[in-house]
Each structure stands twice: as C-alpha cells, then as structure tokens.
Amino acid sequence: MKRHVAWAAMAVTFAASAAIAETAPMDVKFTDVGAVAESLTGQPGDAAKGAEVAATKSLGNCVACHKVSALDASFQGNVGPELNGAADRWDESQLRGIVVDAKHTFEGTVMPAMYKTGPFIRPGDGYTGKAAPADLPPILNARQVEDVVAFLMTLKEE
Amino acid sequence: ALSTAALHAEMADDELVINGDTPITVKAPAADHLEGHLDEVYSGWLFRTDETRAMEQDDFDNPIMIFAEQGQETWSTADGSEGKSCADCHGDISEGMKGVRASMPKVNEAGKLWSMEDYINDCRTNRMGAEAWGWDSTPMHNMTTAIAVESRGMPVSVKIDGDAQPFWEKGKEMYYTRYGQLELSCASCHEENYGNYIRADHLSQGQIQGFPVYRLKNAGVVSIHNRFKGCIRDTRAETYSPGSDEFRNLELYVASRGLGLDIEGGGVRP
Ligand code: HEC
Ligand code: HEC
Ligand code: HEC
Missing domain, CATH: 1.10.760.10 (Cytochrome c-like domain)
Structure with missing residues (x-):
C-alpha cells in the first residue's frame, strides 16, 4: 500500500515536471537574430520523425515551399530556398527559431510560423474555412518542432 | 527574394x-x-x-462553352410573373451584353458596388418577377459565362x-x-x-x-x-x-x- 502511494506520487511529479519543461508558444524567447536556444520539450528531437513531419501535407508541409533532396515527396515547391545544406548555414538554435516563427529571422517572410497560436487575422479551423476554436493549437506541437529541427540538423553537404 | x-x-x-x-x-x-x-x-x-x-x-x-450555350438559351426564355426574357429588354445577347463583363464590378445608381451576379438578379427579381439565382448555382454560372463570352478580346x-x-x-x-x-x-x-x-x-x-x-x-x-x-x-x-x-x-x-x-x-x- 505504502509503495503504491509512493509510485503514484512519483508519477505525478514526473508529469508535472514534463509539463513545466515544455515551453508554450506564448513563452518562447527569441534572441535578437531570431534564434531559440532551448529545446521546447527539454529533450532532443527525433530526426526520422521530423522528416515525416516535413513531408506531410497535414503537418509541416515544408515541401510545399522547399526542395529537400533527402525527402521522398513528389512536387516539391520553390517558394522558399532549397533546404539542402541548411545545417551548414545555420546552427540548431537558429533553425529552431526559423521553424517556430521565421518572421524573427526574416522580416516579413511568407514562411508561416509553425509554433504560434496568435494573434492572427481571421484564424480558421484548419482548412475548413470556418472560424478557429478559441484554443487554436499551433500547426506543429513542441515535440514535432524538435523533431523537424533534428531533421534539419542532418541536412549537411560539407 | x-x-x-x-x-x-x-x-x-x-x-x-x-x-x-x-x-x-x-x-x-x-x-x-x-x-x-x-x-x-x-x-x-x-x-x-x-x-x-x-x-x-x-x-x-473548351468545356465551358456548353455552359455558355445553356446561358444563351436561357437568355431568350421568358421567366417570372412578368413573362419576360432577358432578350425582351436587352435584345440579342451579342449586342446587349457586349463589353459588360469588362466593366464589372461597378457602382450602381444607388451607389452600391455590384458584381455581374447582382445585376442579373436585380433584373430577375425586380424586372421579371422571377426568383433570384444562387451566386454559385448552375443557371447563374451559365448566364455569367454566356455574358462573358460577349466581351472576349x-x-x-x-x-x-x-x-x-x-x-x-x-x-x-x-x-x-x-x-x-x-x-x-x-x-x-x-x-x-x-x-x-x-x-x-x-x-x-x-x-x-x-x-x-x-x-x-x-x-x-x-x-x-x-x-x-x-x-x-x-x-x-x-x-x-x-x-x-x-x-x-x-x-x-x-x-x-x-x-x-x-x-x-x-x-x-x-
Ligand atoms: C509558404 C511557404 C513556406 C513554408 C510552408 C515553409 N517555408 Fe521555410 N522558408 C520560406 C521562405 C520564403 C524562406 C526564405 C526566407 C525569406 O527570405 O523570406 C524560408 C526559409 C527557410 C529556412 C532558411 C533557409 C536556408 O537554408 O537558408 C529554413 C531552414 C526553412 N525555411 C525551413 C522550413 C521548414 C522546416 C518548414 C516546415 C516545417 C518550412 N520551412 C515551411 C517559405 C516557407
Ligand atoms: C497560399 C497561396 C495563395 C494565396 C495566399 C492566395 N492564392 Fe490565389 N491561387 C493560389 C493557387 C495555388 C492558385 C492556382 C494557380 C494559379 O492560378 O495561381 C490560385 C489561383 C487564383 C486565381 C485564379 C487565377 C486563374 O487565372 O485562374 C485567382 C483569381 C486568385 N487565386 C486570387 C487570389 C486572391 C484575390 C487572394 C487573396 C484573397 C489569393 N488568391 C490568395 C494560391 C494562393
Ligand atoms: C424588363 C426589362 C429587363 C429584363 C427582362 C432584363 N433586364 Fe437586365 N437590365 C434592364 C435595365 C433597365 C437595366 C439597367 C439599365 C442599363 O444599365 O442598361 C439592366 C441591366 C442589366 C445588366 C447590367 C448591364 C450594365 O452594363 O450595367 C445586366 C448584366 C443585365 N441587365 C442582365 C440581364 C439578364 C441576364 C436578364 C435575364 C435573366 C435581364 N437582364 C433581364 C432591363 C431588363
């Protein structure tokens, strides 16, 4: 009985610390060049999962605008620059900043902020054309952002 | 960039x-x-x-021409309580609607900005005694296409x-x-x-x-x-x-x- 309670208490602390470790979209701090130093989850991301997030339309959909040779996705767009070699050009904190909200790195860019919940002008509920719910989630969650960052860190040419 | x-x-x-x-x-x-x-x-x-x-x-x-032809047919078909067709007032579509598409949308006499669809529905409801067509209904698509053809070039x-x-x-x-x-x-x-x-x-x-x-x-x-x-x-x-x-x-x-x-x-x- 005593052991049971101890386990339960430990599980609660664990959950609480995990929740605290995750940085909410409103709380992300950018450096003056638009970088985000700390992992949003406090954990390293998973590059393989990040590749899937980047290539999937309903998730990051990065291939809509970027060509990434490492990804097996047809019809990669060219609204943004090719991402091959991105890790040679940027360090991890800068790439995280670009994925979270690229407007801090590139003023006025068309690249959408992946980890932002507002304010937006007439936010919608996904691609339905209807109004967004009050608690509109960011396009990617903290874990998915870290996975994409880990994937980007594998894009080296040098 | x-x-x-x-x-x-x-x-x-x-x-x-x-x-x-x-x-x-x-x-x-x-x-x-x-x-x-x-x-x-x-x-x-x-x-x-x-x-x-x-x-x-x-x-x-051009597949849209089938819709234009249907619109041309409707042009001379009487409808509504007044028993009138578009042709009764505007004459042949090739004359009556020439250049109209090119000028749309435009401000009407009451000072409101109207699109082609508004002008069409105004004629239907106020001049023909007919029902308004939905903005994206088939008869509206047919008619706006038939009218657009007359402004080609x-x-x-x-x-x-x-x-x-x-x-x-x-x-x-x-x-x-x-x-x-x-x-x-x-x-x-x-x-x-x-x-x-x-x-x-x-x-x-x-x-x-x-x-x-x-x-x-x-x-x-x-x-x-x-x-x-x-x-x-x-x-x-x-x-x-x-x-x-x-x-x-x-x-x-x-x-x-x-x-x-x-x-x-x-x-x-x-
Ligand atoms: C709607 C278009 C669009 C989408 C979607 C998009 N981007 Fe971008 N991205 C851009 C543009 C445009 C730039 C160039 C920045 C500028 O000058 O505006 C850019 C720049 C970047 C850069 C810096 C490029 C370099 O190599 O120097 C990275 C990294 C990047 N994007 C990653 C991503 C990732 C990862 C995703 C998906 C999670 C994504 N982008 C989704 C448009 C987009
Ligand atoms: C996310 C990108 C995007 C945005 C934002 C966008 N469009 Fe488009 N639009 C497209 C695409 C893709 C097409 C289909 C290809 C094309 O003709 O450009 C298109 C097509 C069109 C066409 C048809 C052109 C033709 O010749 O058939 C019109 C008109 C148009 N858009 C107007 C607008 C207007 C007005 C807005 C702003 C309210 C807008 N678009 C915003 C992506 C966009
Ligand atoms: C009883 C007469 C009458 C009928 C029937 C009629 N119209 Fe009209 N229509 C008018 C008048 C009058 C005007 C406004 C005067 C003008 O600007 O030519 C007008 C204006 C228009 C305009 C705007 C033209 C412009 O250059 O501003 C369009 C488009 C139009 N009508 C389409 C139609 C269509 C389509 C039909 C049939 C579904 C129709 N009309 C039936 C009398 C009529």
Missing part, C-alpha cells in the same frame, strides 16, 4: 488566339497604380500546361476613381492583409511568388479577366468569388462568402490589377 528573370522562366511564351480569329492580350504593361508592385501583368492562362492552354484556344475543346475597363474609389481602397487593403494561421495575403502568393511552385501548383498572378473559368479538377464552372473563397480558406483562415461586400470590393481591386489585359470569356484551368 527571387529575381524577375527566374520568375519568368517558368511562364509560357505563347499567344492566345481563340478560334483562330479572336486575339486576346494576355501580357501587358501594368497599370500605373501598380507601380512598385508589378511591371507587367499576365493572364493565368500563361501559367498553364500546353494541353490546358490548347483547350482554351478552340471553343470545340475587349480590354478590362473597370472604373476605380470617383464613386468607385472607396470600394477599391477597401479591396486593396484586403489584398495585402495576411489572413489566417498561415498569415498569407493574396500578394504573398500572387505578387511575390507568381511563377513559383507551391507544391504542384504553378502560381499565377491571380488575375480574374479569364473568369468564369472551367476547372478540370471540379469538372465545373468556378465564379470569381468562389475562387477567392478557396484561396482565403487555404491560408487556414475563416473565409468570406461569395456575394459578400468584402468579395465585391476585392473583385474590383483584383480586376483593376488586370487593366491592360483582355477578357477571355471562359478560361480553362486545372
């Missing part, structure tokens, strides 16, 4: 002549009000594949000064507003990135002088406002409805970005 040369590399170097006898201007110097935004304006036709462009060159291959002639100016200003503001969770404006895609690909979609300047268009994807006619609705929806935004005042204003502004181009009178798009 991209050079002009790179943008144009992806556009067809082609001339549009419908049925071998009606040349259409699909490329022109931009209107003065676009200074600093665009140097030249292009029809969406130039951004389509060889096959799709070919369909618009010949009425036998005529230059866009929308009025944007005087009483039209306040509407135009509002439309312009919308054009540059970054909507939705993706925070994209019309300009993000159609001014900064025409010529580029967004996934498989080859971005044009988003001009409307080819409308109504036949979309191969839906196998049907698409109105101007319906296209706007889809584009705003695709920014993960709460969109507006066809027939809303917002879309009338936007229609006027977008039409004015096409000044210099000719009306195509039923385009074909993927």
Whole structure:
C-alpha cells in the first residue's frame, strides 16, 4: 500500500515536471537574430520523425515551399530556398527559431510560423474555412518542432 | 527574394488566339497604380500546361462553352410573373451584353458596388418577377459565362476613381492583409511568388479577366468569388462568402490589377 502511494506520487511529479519543461508558444524567447536556444520539450528531437513531419501535407508541409533532396515527396515547391545544406548555414538554435516563427529571422517572410497560436487575422479551423476554436493549437506541437529541427540538423553537404 | 528573370522562366511564351480569329492580350504593361508592385501583368492562362492552354484556344475543346450555350438559351426564355426574357429588354445577347463583363464590378445608381451576379438578379427579381439565382448555382454560372463570352478580346475597363474609389481602397487593403494561421495575403502568393511552385501548383498572378473559368479538377464552372473563397480558406483562415461586400470590393481591386489585359470569356484551368 505504502509503495503504491509512493509510485503514484512519483508519477505525478514526473508529469508535472514534463509539463513545466515544455515551453508554450506564448513563452518562447527569441534572441535578437531570431534564434531559440532551448529545446521546447527539454529533450532532443527525433530526426526520422521530423522528416515525416516535413513531408506531410497535414503537418509541416515544408515541401510545399522547399526542395529537400533527402525527402521522398513528389512536387516539391520553390517558394522558399532549397533546404539542402541548411545545417551548414545555420546552427540548431537558429533553425529552431526559423521553424517556430521565421518572421524573427526574416522580416516579413511568407514562411508561416509553425509554433504560434496568435494573434492572427481571421484564424480558421484548419482548412475548413470556418472560424478557429478559441484554443487554436499551433500547426506543429513542441515535440514535432524538435523533431523537424533534428531533421534539419542532418541536412549537411560539407 | 527571387529575381524577375527566374520568375519568368517558368511562364509560357505563347499567344492566345481563340478560334483562330479572336486575339486576346494576355501580357501587358501594368497599370500605373501598380507601380512598385508589378511591371507587367499576365493572364493565368500563361501559367498553364500546353494541353490546358490548347483547350482554351478552340471553343470545340473548351468545356465551358456548353455552359455558355445553356446561358444563351436561357437568355431568350421568358421567366417570372412578368413573362419576360432577358432578350425582351436587352435584345440579342451579342449586342446587349457586349463589353459588360469588362466593366464589372461597378457602382450602381444607388451607389452600391455590384458584381455581374447582382445585376442579373436585380433584373430577375425586380424586372421579371422571377426568383433570384444562387451566386454559385448552375443557371447563374451559365448566364455569367454566356455574358462573358460577349466581351472576349475587349480590354478590362473597370472604373476605380470617383464613386468607385472607396470600394477599391477597401479591396486593396484586403489584398495585402495576411489572413489566417498561415498569415498569407493574396500578394504573398500572387505578387511575390507568381511563377513559383507551391507544391504542384504553378502560381499565377491571380488575375480574374479569364473568369468564369472551367476547372478540370471540379469538372465545373468556378465564379470569381468562389475562387477567392478557396484561396482565403487555404491560408487556414475563416473565409468570406461569395456575394459578400468584402468579395465585391476585392473583385474590383483584383480586376483593376488586370487593366491592360483582355477578357477571355471562359478560361480553362486545372
Ligand atoms: C509558404 C511557404 C513556406 C513554408 C510552408 C515553409 N517555408 Fe521555410 N522558408 C520560406 C521562405 C520564403 C524562406 C526564405 C526566407 C525569406 O527570405 O523570406 C524560408 C526559409 C527557410 C529556412 C532558411 C533557409 C536556408 O537554408 O537558408 C529554413 C531552414 C526553412 N525555411 C525551413 C522550413 C521548414 C522546416 C518548414 C516546415 C516545417 C518550412 N520551412 C515551411 C517559405 C516557407
Ligand atoms: C424588363 C426589362 C429587363 C429584363 C427582362 C432584363 N433586364 Fe437586365 N437590365 C434592364 C435595365 C433597365 C437595366 C439597367 C439599365 C442599363 O444599365 O442598361 C439592366 C441591366 C442589366 C445588366 C447590367 C448591364 C450594365 O452594363 O450595367 C445586366 C448584366 C443585365 N441587365 C442582365 C440581364 C439578364 C441576364 C436578364 C435575364 C435573366 C435581364 N437582364 C433581364 C432591363 C431588363
Ligand atoms: C497560399 C497561396 C495563395 C494565396 C495566399 C492566395 N492564392 Fe490565389 N491561387 C493560389 C493557387 C495555388 C492558385 C492556382 C494557380 C494559379 O492560378 O495561381 C490560385 C489561383 C487564383 C486565381 C485564379 C487565377 C486563374 O487565372 O485562374 C485567382 C483569381 C486568385 N487565386 C486570387 C487570389 C486572391 C484575390 C487572394 C487573396 C484573397 C489569393 N488568391 C490568395 C494560391 C494562393
């Protein structure tokens, strides 16, 4: 009985610390060049999962605008620059900043902020054309952002 | 961010002549009000594949002509409590509606900005005693297409000064507003990135002088406002409805970005 309670208490602390470790979209701090130093989850991301997030339309959909040779996705767009070699050009904190909200790195860019919940002008509920719910989630969650960052860190040419 | 040369590399170097006898201007110097935004304006036709462009060159291959023919039939069919047809008041469609599409949308006598659909429904309800057609209903698509055909090869002639100016200003503001969770404006895609690909979609300047268009994807006619609705929806935004005042204003502004181009009178798009 005593052991049971101890386990339960430990599980609660664990959950609480995990929740605290995750940085909410409103709380992300950018450096003056638009970088985000700390992992949003406090954990390293998973590059393989990040590749899937980047290539999937309903998730990051990065291939809509970027060509990434490492990804097996047809019809990669060219609204943004090719991402091959991105890790040679940027360090991890800068790439995280670009994925979270690229407007801090590139003023006025068309690249959408992946980890932002507002304010937006007439936010919608996904691609339905209807109004967004009050608690509109960011396009990617903290874990998915870290996975994409880990994937980007594998894009080296040098 | 991209050079002009790179943008144009992806556009067809082609001339549009419908049925071998009606040349259409699909490329022109931009209107003065676009200074600093665009140097030249292009029809969406130039951004389509060889096959799709070919369909618009010949009425036998253009699927929208079936809709236009149905609209022409309705033109001379009496309807409503007054027992009148469009032809009873406007005469032959080729005379009565010549150039009308090129001037739309425009401010009516009461000072309101009206699109083609509004003028048609005004005649139906107030002059014929007939029911209004839905903005995106089949009879409305048929009629707006039949009327558009009669302005083929005529230059866009929308009025944007005087009483039209306040509407135009509002439309312009919308054009540059970054909507939705993706925070994209019309300009993000159609001014900064025409010529580029967004996934498989080859971005044009988003001009409307080819409308109504036949979309191969839906196998049907698409109105101007319906296209706007889809584009705003695709920014993960709460969109507006066809027939809303917002879309009338936007229609006027977008039409004015096409000044210099000719009306195509039923385009074909993927
Ligand atoms: C709607 C278009 C769009 C989408 C979607 C998009 N980007 Fe971008 N991205 C851009 C543009 C445009 C730039 C160039 C920045 C500028 O100058 O505006 C850019 C720049 C970048 C850069 C810096 C480029 C370099 O190599 O120097 C990275 C990294 C990047 N994006 C990653 C991503 C990732 C990862 C995703 C998906 C999670 C994504 N982008 C989705 C448009 C987009
Ligand atoms: C009883 C007469 C009458 C009938 C029937 C009628 N109209 Fe009209 N229509 C008018 C008048 C009058 C005007 C306004 C005067 C003008 O600007 O030409 C007008 C204006 C229009 C306009 C705007 C033209 C412009 O250049 O501003 C369009 C488009 C139009 N009608 C379409 C139709 C269609 C389509 C039908 C049938 C479904 C129809 N009308 C039936 C009398 C009629
Ligand atoms: C996320 C990118 C994006 C945004 C933002 C966007 N559009 Fe589009 N639009 C497209 C794509 C893709 C197409 C289909 C290919 C083409 O013609 O450009 C298109 C097509 C069009 C067309 C049809 C052109 C033709 O010749 O058939 C019009 C008109 C248009 N858009 C207007 C607008 C207006 C007005 C806005 C702003 C309210 C807007 N678009 C915002 C992506 C966008």
